[in-house]
Amino acid sequence: MSTEVAGEEIEVSGIVQGVGFRPFVYRLARRLELGGDVRNAGDRVIIRIAGPASARDAFAAALGNEAPVLARVEQVTRRPALVSEGAFRIVESGAGTVSVGVVPDVATCPACRAEIADPKARRFRYAFTNCTDCGPRFSIVTGLPYDRPATTMAGFPLCPACRAEYDDPADRRFHAQPIACPDCGPKLWLEGDDATGADPIERAAALLRAGQILAIKGVGGFHIACDATNADAVALLRTRKHRPTKPLAVMADLATAHALCVISSEEAAALLHPSAPILLLPLKSDAPLVPGIAPGQRHLGVMLPYTPLHHLLVAAVGRPLVMTSGNRSSEPQIFRDDEARDRLAGIVGAFLMHDRPIARRLDDSVARHVAGRLRIMRRGRGLAPMPLALPADFAGAPAVLALGGELKSALCLTHGARALLSHHLGDLDEPATGDAFETALVDYTALFAHQPAVVAVDLHPDYRATHLGEDLAAARGLPLERVQHHHAHIAAAMAEAGWRRADGPVVGIALDGLGLGEDRTAWGAEILVCDYPASRRVARLSPIPLAGGDAASREPWRVLLAHLDRALGPATVDGDPRLAALFAGKPLLTLRAMMDKGLNAPPASSAGRLFDAVAALLGLAPDRLSHEGEAAMALEAAAEGDAPPYPFALHAEATPIEIDPAPLFKALIADLHAGRPPAAIAAAFHAGLAETFAAAAAQVAATEGLTAVALSGGVFQNARLLEETVRRLEARGLTPLVPAEVPANDGGLAFGQAVVAAARRLG
Missing domain, CATH: 3.30.70.100 (Alpha-Beta Plaits)
Structure with missing residues (x-):
């Protein structure tokens, strides 16, 4: 003893x-x-x-x-x-109540990169090399505490050499749970290729250089890869994946990334960060890529290799690679071997596989350096499940489970002073994604032993996440908090900024596509006065009817017709040959009758739809969008230079205050007829929207005696709009609260719902 x-x-x-x-x-x-x-x-x-x-x-x-x-x-x-x-x-790990203590997957560290490049090293060219400072974490964890038996490495017993490293306090692999080597660890192979005996990475590289499309099993799921400099390969990938215009991400080494894009020191640091996100970077005009990678865009999504497998493959190919999610269009990323063989068989010609199981699907994170900070657009591999701190006076808040929205879904668990915002789960209007969301809910609550005391959901009665939350609350006898969509957006920005409950309300500018408002109409361009428990709408973009309902979100010309009819009148629109040509062959009589009578034409005050309309007017949007945000992205990419802002009218006598875009359309059409370049028109539109909402927010702030303005909603992922709005608010002496770690889009809704629900329970 x-x-x-x-x-x-x-x-x-x-x-x-x-x-x-x-x-x-x-x-x-x-x-x-x-x-x-x-x-x-x-x-x-x-x-x-x-x-x-x-x-x-x-x-x-x-x-x-x-x-x-x-x-x-x-x-x-x-x-x-x-x-x-x-x-x-x-000593052996003890039991305990687990909350949010798991780190994300970590990109390969410099020491391991050097090791796989060293012919004398035991792990030379070994695709699963890792150590205490890098390698898989969240993607392999099956339980906590975090020890090898509670990971998908449990089936790979350590060989004597690895065991010696694991037990040696002087070794950088001392107690590193995922370590392995060629003798005892996961193996790599190539399926679907006739060559036998070849090194799988060298053979995969040869196929990619020859123009083939491959599926590559990574850390959090499968990628589909092809040579980013081969126009035929890129076109074939787009055809097979039914992805005609949505930009594709590229994986390249740092030197190649510099050849492709203009990269600041801050952006280089973000690329090299252990989270290794896809980073949106300004594309060089002479970049050695085919136009089909990011058609019509000024930015390119770039990530560096973040596993030994990726480092070896990129080096072997010697060219930048398209590296897009391994899925069929709109479906979740595939992370299981048999499903990949089944679902990707018609897209890829071969599979680069390995036998380390993936515990959970993790899409790549996406980020952009805007307004002085790196801002997360999609939270996934490398970032989740890193917890977020709740504001200081949320101590004692009950545990909340928040289910988020319908698009870009994520869920959020709170525990004590921290919140765990899940990785990106996708759009729940796709049945397979909805099923994956339910699986993730079970996974997160079990892994982190979460016992919610409150469930929070969106106001929208038809969201799958809302139904799930309602059923869960009813089954467990838990209180249900319904949180208005834009209130949740603003609350998320407040909480990330550390805004305390005691700090009182802020002005909120929420600009997005659509969210159900408290009056049961569609909101999407609002100015709110918010604290955590409640919000009050004080201004909005003038609503227009969405002819055909959801069809208007997919066909920008419908929204343009509504805006032009409202601003100019149908007779003027029809009498202007240039405008009339935009609607040639369209059922205008039917649509106008629907809008006049309010039949399947719900009113909406959407900033996202305003972007769609202006893009359609400038000829930048197709009749039917192939992906969400396509028109808005084209409009942002078109904007160039500085331009005086287009005017909006402010109807202060209305309740809420009306922000009327009719003057914008009149000025824009006059410029079109005068031959003003689309780049200048797009720039003036961004400036006008930023100036108008900044001025209106400042007016509200003065009336309410407030000094902080929170900005959120998916439209604020537009870098030009965000930077112009922030600059104009600061010039008026106001303090902008802008999301960075939490996505401004619907991927951050669950975090906002969680803090609202917690604040309401705290009283």
Whole structure:
């Protein structure tokens, strides 16, 4: 029986799972000649140390100051304890209540990259090389605490050499759970190719250089890849995947990325970050790519290789690769082998496979550097499930489960002072995505042992996520909080900024496609006065009828007709040959009758639909969109240079205040007839929208005695609009609150719903 001596127990909470924290603690204790032990306990680490008080103080200080780069130490609690004598050691993980302690998957570190390139190294060209500082994490975890038996590496017993590294405190693989080598780890092979005996990566590279399309099993799912410099291969991929115009992401090494795009130092750092997102970068005019990669766009989605497999493949091909989600159009990304063989067989000619199972689907994250910060557009691999801090005075809030919206869906769990916003789950109007959403809900709540006290949903009664939340709340007898769509957008921006409940309300500008309003009509361009429990709409874009309902969201000319009829009158529209040509062959009599009588033509105050209309007027939008945001993206890409803002009318006597775009359309049409270039017209439109909403928000702020303006909604992913709006607000002495870690689009709704529900329960 060991002797116990006076010492202390230290509890460390934060991001301390899967980041090499226990090995770090071990080395630190040995360096300071302290005895004791360290273990994982759910979402925290428990350390017991014995030794001189000065050494213990130095140890406690170093826990935060010297922690591994991927760790986030949020709280260190010290208390006296009896500690067993003896050399410091790592002990088996204990049980505990798990909340949000798992880190995301981490891009290959420089040491492992050097190792796979070293012919003398044991892991030379090994596609699954990793260490404490890098490699798969969330994509392989099946349970917590985070140990190898609770990962998809459980089926790969360590060989003696790997076991020696795992047990050696001086080795960078000390207690690294996913480690492996060619002798004991996952294997790589190529399916669908006649060549035998060839190195799978070299053979895959040869097929890609020859113009073939391949499926590649990665960390969080399958990609579909082809040579980004081969026009025929790109065109064939688009045809087979039924993706005619949506931009494709490219994977390339850093030198090639610089040849393709203009990259600032901040953007280079984002590319090289351990999260390794797809980053939207300004495309060079002479970039060695075919036009079909990002048709009509000024930006390109670029990511660097983030696994050893990717590094080896990109180097072997020697060209940038299209690397798009492995799925059929609109379906979730595939992450299981048999499903890939079945669903991708008509798209790809061969499969680069491996035998490490993927625990959960994780799309690549997407980000853009805008208005001085990196802003997340899609939260996925490399970012989820990193938790978000709740504002300071949310202590004691009940655990909330928030289900988000219909498009770009994500769910959010709160636990104590933190919120866990899930990875991107997709659009729930696609049945397969809806099924995947339900699977993710079970997965997250089980993995993080989440026991909600409140369920939060959108107001829209027909959303699948709303139905799911209603059923779950009823089955468990839990209270249900319904949160208006745009209130949730603004609350998410407030919470990310650390805005406390005690700080009171803010002005909110919510610009997006459509969300159900409190009056049961479609909102999408609103100015609100918000605190967390409630919101009040004070201004809106003048609504127009959406002829054909949902069809108007897919066919921009319908929205343009409504705007032009409202601004100019049908007779003027029909009498102008240039405008009339835009509607040639369209059923105008039927549509106008629908709009006049309000039959299947619901009114909507949508900024997204305004972008669609202007894009259609400038000839930048097809009759029918092939993907969401297509028209708005084309309009942003067309805008060039500075231009005086187009005018809007402000009807202050109305309740809510009406922001009328009729003057915009009159001025725009006059410029079209005068031959003004579309690039200048698009720039003037962006400036007009930014100036109008900034001015209206400033007016509301002055009336209400407020100083902060929160900006959110998918339309604010437009970099030009966001930067112009922020600049105009700041010029008026207002403080913009702009999302960065939380997507401004509907991917952030669940976070906003969660903080609203929590605040209502706190009272």
